[in-house]
Amino acid sequence: MSEMNAPILRLSVGMPWEIIRAIVNDRSxxxxxKSGNIGAYSSVIVLVPDYAAGFVILGAEGNVPNDLTVLADIVSDKFLPALEQAARDQASTDFAGSYALDTMNSSITLAVEDGKPGIGIDAWISNGSDILAAVALLTGRTGHPDVRxxxxxxxxxxxxxxxVAFRALIPVTYSSGGNGYFSQVQYGDQWEEIDQAEYxxxxxxxxxxxxxxxxxVLSVTPRALRVTLPKRS
Structure with missing residues (x-):
C-alpha cells in the first residue's frame, strides 16, 4: 500500500460524524x-463527550477550509489539556476525600493524582479489616496496591x-515478549475480568x-460490602 493510500488510524467516521481520536496527557x-463549507463560508463543530464540552469555529473569506483546520488545531491544543485538567480538578474537589461509617469501623480515603487515571484509593477499611492488604495478598502484589x-x-x-457508577481497577500491563501485533499489545486485563470476582x-x-x-457527593457505596459511607471531607 502506498503512503498516499495508507489508512489514518486516528480517524473514523459514523453518520454524520468525522471522529478524531486525540491523545490528551497519555489518555485518549x-x-x-462535523465540518462543511459553501462558497467563502465554512464551519466546524467539535463535541468531546468525555468532557461534556465542545466548540464551534466559523470562517469566511480566504482559504477557509485550510484556515479552519489550522484554527481547530490551535484551539484543540489549548482546549483539550485545559479540559483534562479541569476534569481532574473537579474530580479532586467532588470525589476525593474521606468517607466513613464509625459504627461499623469502615472508611475509605480517595485521592486524584497527576499522571494517573481515575481516582486512587489511598486507604480502605471495612468492618476493621484492611481491604487493600487483602487485595495485595489475593493478587500477589507487595506493598500498597494501586487500586483506582x-x-x-x-x-x-x-x-x-x-x-453514578465506578469500577475499582488495578492497572495491569504486560507483554508475552514476542515481536508481533498480538504479543506487543499491553492488556489492561482488569476490564476483561471485571465481573469474575463476586460476593x-x-x-x-x-x-x-x-x-x-x-x-x-454525599456518599460512596462499595456494593459488594453492603455498606454506605457518608462523605466527611
Whole structure:
C-alpha cells in the first residue's frame, strides 16, 4: 500500500460524524466533528463527550477550509489539556476525600493524582479489616496496591439524588515478549475480568457514588460490602 493510500488510524467516521481520536496527557479522547463549507463560508463543530464540552469555529473569506483546520488545531491544543485538567480538578474537589461509617469501623480515603487515571484509593477499611492488604495478598502484589476507581458512564436517579457508577481497577500491563501485533499489545486485563470476582452476586469492584441535586457527593457505596459511607471531607 502506498503512503498516499495508507489508512489514518486516528480517524473514523459514523453518520454524520468525522471522529478524531486525540491523545490528551497519555489518555485518549474522541472528538466528534462535523465540518462543511459553501462558497467563502465554512464551519466546524467539535463535541468531546468525555468532557461534556465542545466548540464551534466559523470562517469566511480566504482559504477557509485550510484556515479552519489550522484554527481547530490551535484551539484543540489549548482546549483539550485545559479540559483534562479541569476534569481532574473537579474530580479532586467532588470525589476525593474521606468517607466513613464509625459504627461499623469502615472508611475509605480517595485521592486524584497527576499522571494517573481515575481516582486512587489511598486507604480502605471495612468492618476493621484492611481491604487493600487483602487485595495485595489475593493478587500477589507487595506493598500498597494501586487500586483506582474509573467511571463507567452509568448513572441513575434515586429520588432527588443521582447515583453514578465506578469500577475499582488495578492497572495491569504486560507483554508475552514476542515481536508481533498480538504479543506487543499491553492488556489492561482488569476490564476483561471485571465481573469474575463476586460476593453475594455483586461484583466486588462495583462502587456507587450518590450526588445531591446540586451534584455534591454525599456518599460512596462499595456494593459488594453492603455498606454506605457518608462523605466527611
Amino acid at each position: 479522547a474522541d472528538l466528534y466533528t 476507581l474509573c467511571p463507567t458512564g452509568l448513572m441513575t436517579q434515586a429520588g432527588e439524588n443521582q447515583q 453475594g452476586q455483586v461484583a466486588v469492584n462495583e462502587f456507587l457514588f450518590e450526588l445531591d441535586g446540586e451534584a455534591h
